[in-house]
Amino acid sequence: MSEASRAIALQHAVALHHGSGDHDEALFTAQAFHDFIVDQVSPVDQAVTPTKTAKSPKKAAPVKVAPPVVEEDAEPAVDEVSKEQVGEVIEAMLNANMREQAVELFAKYKAKSLSGVKPEDYAALKQDADDLLLNA
Numbered sequence: 264m265s266e267a268s269r270a271i272a273l274q275h276a277v278a279l280h281h282g283s284g285d286h287d288e289a290l291f292t293a294q295a296f297h298d299f300i301v302d303q304v305s306p307v308d309q310a311v312t313p314t315k316t317a318k319s320p321k322k323a324a325p326v327k328v329a330p331p332v333v334e335e336d337a338e339p340a341v342d343e344v345s346k347e348q349v350g351e352v353i354e355a356m357l358n359a360n361m362r363e364q365a366v367e368l369f370a371k372y373k374a375k376s377l378s379g380v381k382p383e384d385y386a387a388l389k390q391d392a393d394d395l396l397l398n399a
Contacts, residue, residue, distance in 0.1 A: 269293075344385040350377050352392040364395050 277289060356365045372388055374380045380388055 344389045346377065346380075346382070346385060349380065349385050349389045349392070352389050352396070353377060355396055356392055359396065359399055361395065361399060365392070368392060368395070 277293075353365055353368075356362075356368075368388060368391055369375060369377075369380070371391070372380050372384045
């Protein structure tokens with residue numbers, strides 16, 4: 264019966280101290296539960312003469328969450344134009360049979376294809392492509 268009573272006492276102590284991280288306090292509580300179960304010390308005596316000084320329960324430290332890491336190649340800011348957006352406009356030009364204008368536009372930005380365009384030129388190239396599409 265002793266092993267069973269110890270197991271029950273430990274189970275209740277763990278449930279009581281779940282997440283506190285204070286193993287000594289959990290073991291002290293388990294011992295108190297076990298003593299109560301086997302009737303070695305009455306609850307009144309336990310309260311008056313504790314075998315270990317009772318500690319106030321520790322509060323769990325707040326979890327600090329680091330700010331998200333923003334990669335440079337992640338989503339562009341609202342006012343920035345991505346390579347994909349420029350590609351969509353160029354594709355629209357090609358679908359509108361404006362291949363020659365698309366080639367001239369790339370030449371204006373010293374590139375032969377979209378991969379040759381500098382990222383800082385994406386916004387201007389997209390604007391020029393949009394203008395050509397609107398005027399077609």
